[in-house]
Amino acid sequence: MNEIEKIGNQTLSPLGRVGEGLLSIKNLKAEIEGKKILNGINLEVKAGEVHAIMGPNGAGKSTLSAVLAGRADYDVTEGSVTLDGKDLLDMSAEDRAREGVFLAFQYPIEIPGVSTTNFLKTAVNEKRKYQGLEPMEATDFLKLMRQKMEFVEMDKSLTSRSLNEGFSGGEKKRNEIFQMAMLEPKLSILDETDSGLDIDALRLVSEGVNKLRNKDNAYIVITHYQRLLDYIVPDFVHVLYKGRIVKSGDASLAKELELKGYDWIKAEVEANAKII
């Protein structure tokens, strides 16, 4: 299905697939220091789906991921976001994570002195505590870690070091995917995961994500370029411009953008604005 549908303010399910509703964003508006960045986002994500969000620089892509993950710098001025029917915006960043939101950072930071193992043990057990479960036994935890490391092809030596300290760009991104594997989120947001990666690293990271994809989880893949979507093939592609989703389609939309750039979409939006 190559036809591109233009969607206004109504919630969308362009390909008519039916899954379980997981994330629901309605008319989301957000600003930072009085500057309006998101101007009414609507998005429905069902379990098992991968949604790509593309758009030119400054469209609000990273703001959307930050607002969903609970970064405090942004003020949400209107709209709602629910995860499994629960109000996400009302939750702290840590509660969102424990409810199943995971943000793979564009620039994962280095935290010297905090070991990757200790960090993940804390994160896993905090999530279990939230779910009313007992903390994991140390040996079980180490077994799980080994298993997941193999699964995402992460070098064992990395976990004995401080979190991301001295990691290459590719290692940092792979560590994000490894954490994702450990925490088993319902909704993962990949914020420009492809930035700064060479083709081999990109392939490894993408393979990790593809292995983790299943019918119960969903992904929002934020990217400027189509390249990543060759590896992580999305069910839906949305174009974000000036803080709104101005176009949605399937994977072919990404290819069209790669070919034609973003200018035609900008022109279309401006033209529509004039008519209205």
Added chain:
Amino acid sequence: MLLENIKSEYNQYKNQAEESAFFQLREKAFAEFDKSGFPTIKNEEWKYTNLKSIFDKNFKSTCVSSASVKNLLVDSLFNSIKANKLVFVNGSFNPELSSIIEKDSAIVISNLAKARKENTIVFDAHFGNYAKIENESLNAMNTALMSDGAFVYVPSNKKVENPIIIINVVDANDMNVLSQPRNLIILEKNAEACIVESYISVGVNASFINVVNEIYVNENAHLEHYKIQQQTGESYQNNYTQIFQEANTNINQVTLTLDGTMVRNNLHFYMNGKNCDTLLYGLYITEGSNHIDNHTRVDHAMPNCQSNELYKGIMKDKSTAVFNGKIMVHLDAQKTNAYQRNQNVLLDPEASINTKPQLEIFADDVKCTHGATIGQLDEEPMFYLRSRGIPEDVARKMLLNAFADDIAEKIKIPELVGLLEQLIEEKL
């Protein structure tokens, strides 16, 4: 008041003292002390540390030691660590509680009073040479009235196999205690040693401990030197350390100040030869209304030396801290590399730090940097941890521990580092 206590103690000593060069030195020191008196906040070096609360009290030198000292030692960080231990209680050497396990009899691990008689040549060659008494009235006071202290002598090409731990116990069960330990440490050419100074205390009364360390490190020698201060109760400490380095020496110095009502450290390095390499690390954690002041000074007097300093502080409640780090690059000290950083985290709105990194450079071909930061924990690491489901309070603890452990880990006694990290975690 303290001044009267000191004067009367000195007069008592003087009436019994026999004429000797040592007595002459003490006379000179007392005259110096008498002339300059205690430092006040009008003295630039003491601007942020007011000793008035000490001087308004009565203190007494005493060799009284109660049964609780033994328990204190059992509970100390060092109980299970294999080391040479020299224990001083209220400044007096306690042979029963001490243990020397070093087998090489050429290495002297002893107390100063004994060494003055048995190692006279070394003692006379070094004692009083490094810690100046002019304009340093607390050094002068120590020199005039010191009780006892550690004496370590490592001859050329010898390596002390196990760490030497100098444990200073203040027992303030019976009265306000004054003690003035004096340590003299000599590493000859190509010698190697690891020395730990420890300060612990017990008892309900106040204590004032005024320490002077003189450390001489001869060519090509390597010294690991750690200071671990954890006196509790109403405890005041002034700790002066002068380390004199000859050419090609290598020193790793770590100062951990984890407790104490008021602690003032004066840590001085003098690089008297080429190719010295000195690392200085410090961690201070203050709480309640405690006050911790670290004054460091590194004198680069000769070319091609390197110093790297990192001091970190965590201040809680209404506590205060001071960092004053001076790097002095002398005219002849070309090709000096000197780095200094001071990082502070204030955990409560009423906690405070006065920090003053200072560089004075008289040579022209040098690389020097210095800087200080004061703030709360960084937001970015905090958000990263929280975004993985770790609650804010747990995340803060993790980051604070990492910040502090970074310094504790500079100590090269693994079992001690483990214990220290536990201790730090409990404190934070």
